[in-house]
Amino acid sequence: MRRFEGQRLLIATHNAGKLDEMRALLAPRGIEVIGAAEAGLSEPVETEDNFVGNARIKARAAVSATGLPALSDDSGISIDALDGAPGVYTADWAETGNGRDFGMAMQRTWDELEAISAPEPRNAQFRCTLVLMWPDGHDEVFEGVLPGRVVWPPRGAEGHGYDPIFMPESHELTLGEMSADQKNTLSHRARAVAKMMAGSFA
Template sequence: MTRKLTEPRLVVASHNKGKIFEIRMLVAPYGIETVSAGELDLPEPEETETTFEGNARLKALAAATASGLPSLADDSGLAVDALGGAPGIYSARWAGADRDFARAMRNVEEEMQKVGATTPEARKAHFVAVLCLAWPDGHTELFRGEVHGTLVWPPRGELGFGYDPMFLPDGLDRTFGEMNGEEKHGIGPNGEGGLSHRARAFKAFAAACLVAR
């Protein structure tokens, strides 16, 4: 049975400023106070699982256990069809220890050039986000969202973070890097909207676990 989040405070189990900002934007309308794992000086657990779901659960449980509070973790990444789904769960690692996503995008483009992925049809990709809500007693809830599109080069836009500037969602003419947070994640009062993978995972999470206040 799905468990509702009734506690007024939630840990965002991340040290990634972009993810923290986006999750706080999504949670804010529900009147929930958030604190990040970084603000609590919680260690970052090693991501040893082989799926988005596994790594999201690992991170959420680590934060919930360490903080004694419900914790929400996100594991997300870019899956490129021509690269067999890579970088996938290793999307952040392609950016290196210093999280240089300009380098990560170049790495993706170089790998695509190697396999001859030069036409729009050959450059299909999708973003995946899995949210895991965990409680200190070990209970977890998982929610997945995806958005499909095409990779462009050179990257366009300075908004967003990660691989956003090279991802053009299907049916649109601007990359995620050219959209502000409201355009990417805005969810209306009746659940409408929510373009990004994280917003789509959040809509499922909110419907199942959040209570209007």
């Protein structure tokens, strides 16, 4: 596994919530984090049907545009009763044509579960795939999974995306009710980052 020796890392995301989360997780290493929007990058079209493929598309586009090493994230919620949906299409369920509406996406999720009378607990997993790519095209892949269940109605105004309807296993709060510090100790992204730190940043 290749070690990361640089001091600057481009985070290939336009999602402010993800960027803040990654910045907090990487801060202890003294690494300067630059977001895709700060670098003036456009969002590449994600054409793969899996998290790794889409993460590679984003990392490769960022590296090509800036010459900096890049860290990309493709993540989403997979719900057992919906055969893993929305999965890689998690963000697509929130698209309106005028930005993303995750309230609408959460409602759709619940409506689809109700339509099939999915039994409780409505088990799900938040999944995160990180791709760390160097300017020479080499990459390392790290995956994190947070098991839990979908609950209704949405609870909490913290976090982002589907956090208010996801309750992690062995917890009584949704991710939307947890502080950023609480979430960053257990999230799927934190778990993927921990693997990356133990590998390329060890």
